[in-house]
Amino acid sequence: MIEGLDPTRPIPSPGQMGVDTEARVDFDRLRHYRLARARAALDASPLGALLLFDVNNIRYVTSTAIGEWSRDKMTRYALLARTGGPMVWDFGSAAKHHRQFCPWLEQKDIYAGLTGLRGAIAPEAGLFAKAAEQIVALLREAGVENMPLGLDYVEPPLLFELQKLGITVVDGQQVMLDAREIKSYDEIMLLSTSAAMVDGTYQDIVEALKPGVKENEIVALATKRLYELGSDDVESINAVSGERCNPHPHNFSDRIIRPGDQAFFDIMSAFNGYRTCYYRTFSVGFATPAQKDAYKQCREWIDRSIDVIRPGVMTNDVARVWPKAEEFGFSSEMEAFGLQFGHGLGLHLHERPVISRLNSIDHPMEIKEGMVFALETYCPAKDGFSAARIEEEIVVTSAGPKIITRFPAQELFIANAYDYGGQPR
Numbered sequence: 001m002i003e004g005l006d007p008t009r010p011i012p013s014p015g016q017m018g019v020d021t022e023a024r025v026d027f028d029r030l031r032h033y034r035l036a037r038a039r040a041a042l043d044a045s046p047l048g049a050l051l052l053f054d055v056n057n058i059r060y061v062t063s064t065a066i067g068e069w070s071r072d073k074m075t076r077y078a079l080l081a082r083t084g085g086p087m088v089w090d091f092g093s094a095a096k097h098h099r100q101f102c103p104w105l106e107q108k109d110i111y112a113g114l115t116g117l118r119g120a121i122a123p124e125a126g127l128f129a130k131a132a133e134q135i136v137a138l139l140r141e142a143g144v145e146n147m148p149l150g151l152d153y154v155e156p157p158l159l160f161e162l163q164k165l166g167i168t169v170v171d172g173q174q175v176m177l178d179a180r181e182i183k184s185y186d187e188i189m190l191l192s193t194s195a196a197m198v199d200g201t202y203q204d205i206v207e208a209l210k211p212g213v214k215e216n217e218i219v220a221l222a223t224k225r226l227y228e229l230g231s232d233d234v235e236s237i238n239a240v241s242g243e244r245c246n247p248h249p250h251n252f253s254d255r256i257i258r259p260g261d262q263a264f265f266d267i268m269s270a271f272n273g274y275r276t277c278y279y280r281t282f283s284v285g286f287a288t289p290a291q292k293d294a295y296k297q298c299r300e301w302i303d304r305s306i307d308v309i310r311p312g313v314m315t316n317d318v319a320r321v322w323p324k325a326e327e328f329g330f331s332s333e334m335e336a337f338g339l340q341f342g343h344g345l346g347l348h349l350h351e352r353p354v355i356s357r358l359n360s361i362d363h364p365m366e367i368k369e370g371m372v373f374a375l376e377t378y379c380p381a382k383d384g385f386s387a388a389r390i391e392e393e394i395v396v397t398s399a400g401p402k403i404i405t406r407f408p409a410q411e412l413f414i415a416n417a418y419d420y421g422g423q424p425r
Contacts, residue, residue: 002370004185007399013192016230016271025272030186031063031104034179038080041179048147049081049139050172056347057152057176059273062088062105064098068233074118074155079135081142089113089131116155123157132161139167150175181344181352182370187274188395191345191372192404194271195393197229198278201267202407209284209415211259215239215252222267231269235349238266241284245387246380247329248339259285262294262381264389273347277374278405279391282415291388294381295412298388301340301377309367309375309394309401315355316364318342322357322377329380333358339378344371345393371396388412 005011014024038061042050052058058078059065070076070091079087087109090098095112098105115131116123123129139145149162150172162169183191201222208221219237226234239252241263257263264281281298283291304321325336337358344351353365353373376391390409395402 001398002183002185002188005188005397007397007402011192011395011402011404012189013196013404014189016193025186025189027063027186028104030184030190033184033186034060034063035086037179037182038176041175042080042082042150044178045150045175046148047150047170047172047175048144049079049142050150050152050175051135051154052078052080052152052172052176053154054152054173054176054348056180056273057173058088059347060176060180062086062102064088064090064102064105065273066091066094068235072118074116075114077113077115077131079138081139081144083142083144085109087111087138115158118155128155128157128161132158132165132167135162136165136167152176177352180346180348182368183346183372183395184370187346188370188372190272190274191276191393191395194231194269194274194276195278195404195406197226197231197271198267198269198276199406200229201225202265202280205265205280206282206413206415209257209263209282211257211284213257214254215241215257215263216254218265219252222265226267226269231271232273233270235268235270235275236266237268238264238279240264240389243385246385248378248387248389250338257284260288262287262291262386262388264387266389266391268349275345275347275349276393276405277343277345277349277376277391278393278407279376279389280407280409280413281388281390282413284415285418287412287414288381288383288386290381290383291386292412294379294386295388295390298377298379298390299410301379302375302390302392305342305375305377306392306394306401306403309396311367311369311396311398313367314364315342315353315360315367316362318355318367318375319357319360324357328378338376340376342373342375344373346372367396369396369398 075091077089085106089111098110148168148170152173218239223234241257242261261284266279308318322340325333330336342355374393378389380387393405
């Protein structure tokens, strides 16, 4: 059982404020849970410590973040050894800020740090060497300098400097993904609240989805609405319409939406770091028989996969209910990857489990209570250019799957429907 979660009731999406009149997200409990999960995964591994540059791992272990700006800079890092508290190195004055506002971290474990800004500061400046020397000294202090050091990802010069100092560096990302795959009640409430923001944003989208609006205008209004609702990061929004639907381009453009278009959207947003991946498909004004048929098939495929979900099921059991790539117009599972697809959701868009015919048939993993993931399907229409795309976010409970994406999707939603007075094209 997930502590605190009643599987007979809907997944809660409580208000965003902290209040004394309801039990809502307990952030102290969340911080303790995440650090305990990371420690347990580290203890179960052969590693002596984890050196983390992935900002999602840093947030999971230290509960610090300085926004989307830092995601690709590789300036922030954290160290978690088998003994002692988590340590974090942050960008300039952010370290001083953490000392003032993050009392769950020891003052001595918060450093200002910098390596190379992805090569902009050349290795000859010595920052990589200094960072490696400090890290090795801390590993020695923790008594784990002779054990392997797990890294999630790294700039090569730092890796080389650590190796020069005799450190054995191995893959640490798998250890962190072990830790992050089971969500706590607090994480599930944050994921549900994040999905609720997208529920409301889709209402704004269908009201705006009329001939003459452009895909990028929909992206703009959705982004604005999500930040108004409390998102702390609108990572990406796909907006795909008309002849752009097939094949799926995975982006948006300035295309003007026209009567009878099929259009689908994917909203990737976050609340307190916890992400959504949430597709919906609409027809604009009216729908053709080919569009309706594609949507019906797409819905059948996703419903089949949802019906399979329960603790103890293997991911290959889920992947097998989806069509092979050749059955919907692709030459290989690699080319069709991401269209009939499942992926874990948490602080990152792609956590465990990853479910597809590409990887899951031969390398399945067990679905466990407390996992949260998205299932998404895609069906091209017989007209050769329209397509349907549906995605639902699932919480795995002892009572079966709970869907936290609520905007209507059982049938094709026709936005701003009207009788156009003609024959289906």
